[in-house]
Amino acid sequence: MNHIQKLLLLTALLSSSVAFGQLTEDPEDRRDQGKDPLKTQTVDGQPLPFSQRLRFGGGISGLRFGNPTSIGVSPVIGYQATEHLIVGVGGTYTYTRYKGITNTGATVPIETYNQYGGRGFVMYEALPAIIPNLYLHGEVESTTVQAKADQTGQTASYSLTAPLVGLTYSQPISRRFGVNLTALYNLNDNLIARSIYGSPFIIRIAFF
Incomplete structure (x- = not known):
């Protein structure tokens, strides 16, 4: 050869x-x-197998120190249904405590809030050839708030179901993980919604 x-x-x-x-x-x-x-x-x-299409993550929300003190967590599980469609579910929990000043000048807790709920969402990459990683975002979130007056022990609770629509921009880090910036508008804006969200416009940062 x-x-x-x-x-x-x-x-x-x-x-x-x-x-x-x-x-x-x-x-x-x-x-x-x-x-x-x-x-x-x-x-x-x-x-790809089902397990390789799953995306896990979440974020921290409502983080405040001082008065009030607040911290929230929001785990997320997403599923890559198609190349451009993600569906998923998530949970939320936020703890908030307000303090007041007594006649003697002492600072004491006056109200404590435990807020929890769940949501289902859909994200669709509408124009991947023009604006990749920009998703139309729709979800329904159900939230319950339990309030307690620390000085009297009185409690109250209220709930809200909110349909949210908007956009998510996802910056991929790997095939199954990214940084997601979401801007949503609450279609069920009312007094209860304002007490929960503070505004009909909702901004989130999540990792999944």
């Missing part, structure tokens, strides 16, 4: 190896080819 034949044989073997690697590689490896990783299928067109 002369040198030219050896060179052709080596080239054929290398080409076969590269082709096989492209068929079996993880979608994340598409970045080496200058392409974004696929979200719902492998390079050869096979659908």
Whole structure:
């Protein structure tokens, strides 16, 4: 076998190896080819397993120190239904405490709020060729607030179901994780909603 034949044989073997690697590689490896990783299928067109389409994360909300003191958490589970559609569910919990000053000048707790609820949401990437990673966002959130007067022990509770619509911009970090900035408008804006959200316009930052 002369040198030219050896060179052709080596080239054929290398080409076969590269082709096989492209068929079996993880979608994340598409970045080496200058392409974004696929979200719902492998390079050869096979659908990804259910577990590889799930996205986990959440965020911290309502973080305030002083008067009032407040902190909230909001875990999220999302599912990549198609290349451009994400559906998911999430939970919320926020603890808030207000303080007052007595006649003697002492600072004491006067009201404590426990706010919790859940939501279901849909995100659709409407114009991926023009504005990638910008999603139309719709969700329904149900919230319950339990209020307690710390000095008297009296309690009260109220609930609200709010349909929210708006936009989410997602900055991908990996195929199944990103930073999400969401701007929503509450279609059920009323006095109870104002006591929960403070405004019909809601801004969130979440990681999933």
